[in-house]
Amino acid sequence: MSKTVIGIIFGASALVIAITLGFGWWWFNTQGRAYMEDAKTAYNEGRAAGARMTEQGCMDAALEAHRTPEGSSMGGSLKNNLRFSGCLNKSSILPRFCEGVPPPGEIMASARWSEATCKQQGLRDQYCPQLLQTVGEYCASPERAAKLKPAQ
DSSP, X not given: OOHHHHHHHHHHHHHHHHHHHHHHHHHIIIIIHHHHHHHHHHHHHHHHHHTTSBHHHHHHHHXXXXXSTTTTSHHHHHHHHHHHXXXXXHSBOOTTTTTTOXXXXXXXXXXXXXXXXXXXXXXXXXXXXXXXXXXXXXXXXXXXXXXHSOOO
């Protein structure tokens, strides 16, 4: 290959990278902030709801929201995951809620548990297992561990 061809390939690659980075910067500055605000709002809504619910109530609400057309879309699923996480963090504890839930580090067991739980709920879409990964993360979290400690 001649030096000219290599130079053209290198220049074209650099141009593609520059355009991609420029588009990413533009998108984040025009759209990204709105997505970040939506994410913060969803999490805070979950926290407010969780203050009035048990852990199981949060899970039931998240699964119910997931059953809607919006809830089972990619964007709706992301918002639902954030609401669910916020809800669990503020919910009242049920000591047996996490029984049988594998920790997030046990990837295969966690995936099997999520898939099986989704099927039990009649949910077979691709986003349901991701929603239920929130349970494993929460059950292994310092927030839940603090709830389990007796009041001093």
